[in-house]
Amino acid sequence: MQSGDEQVKAAWAEVVNQYQRRADLIPNLVNTVKGFAQQEQQVLIGVTEARAKATSIQATPELVDNPQAFQQFVAAQREVTGALSRLLAVAENYPQLKSDQNFRDLQAQLEGTENRIAVARQRYIKAVQEFNTLVRTFPNNLTAMLFGFKAKPQFSVEDEKAIAKPPTVDFGAKK
Numbered sequence: 001m002q003s004g005d006e007q008v009k010a011a012w013a014e015v016v017n018q019y020q021r022r023a024d025l026i027p028n029l030v031n032t033v034k035g036f037a038q039q040e041q042q043v044l045i046g047v048t049e050a051r052a053k054a055t056s057i058q059a060t061p062e063l064v065d066n067p068q069a070f071q072q073f074v075a076a077q078r079e080v081t082g083a084l085s086r087l088l089a090v091a092e093n094y095p096q097l098k099s100d101q102n103f104r105d106l107q108a109q110l111e112g113t114e115n116r117i118a119v120a121r122q123r124y125i126k127a128v129q130e131f132n133t134l135v136r137t138f139p140n141n142l143t144a145m146l147f148g149f150k151a152k153p154q155f156s157v158e159d160e161k162a163i164a165k166p167p168t169v170d171f172g173a174k175k
Contacts, residue, residue, distance in 0.1 A: 004131040009061040011127040016059040050083040
């Protein structure tokens with residue numbers, strides 16, 4: 001059980017590591033976009049504020065033992081993801097920005113980071129599943145109760161109906 005607990009904490013540390021990488025990339029991406037999209041200030045402010053909120057939550061290994069703090073951290077990261085989506089949509093409206101090499105490089109790094117976050121989450125989910133199965137299965141559950149091992153929280157989708165709906169793609173006139 002101890003090794004399973006440590007595996008969950010290590011997997012969580014990798015998730016946090018990837019979120020930190022994303023947080024480190026965001027200011028560079030925002031500054032690059034700022035040079036091209038002054039009138040889209042609100043979107044840029046939203047990204048900056050979401051990043052600030054996400055980085056204000058201390059992501060310690062103990063976070064996985066506190067379901068409420070865990071959910072606050074996940075919610076803050078969702079805000080960053082949403083803000084980045086809006087920022088990338090703004091970039092679609094500025095052809096000169098899309099052709100800027102710095103922006104393209106940062107966007108590629110950010111996309112790579114999002115993929116790394118997905119892989120790190122997947123590993124965390126697997127580690128939690130294995131640990132939770134261990135501490136809930138007889139006779140291990142008796143040992144788990146004796147030593148205070150409890151099931152760890154999993155990642156969950158906030159709105160399953162929203163992600164089940166296919167995105168709308170429209171190559172019509174710009175709005």
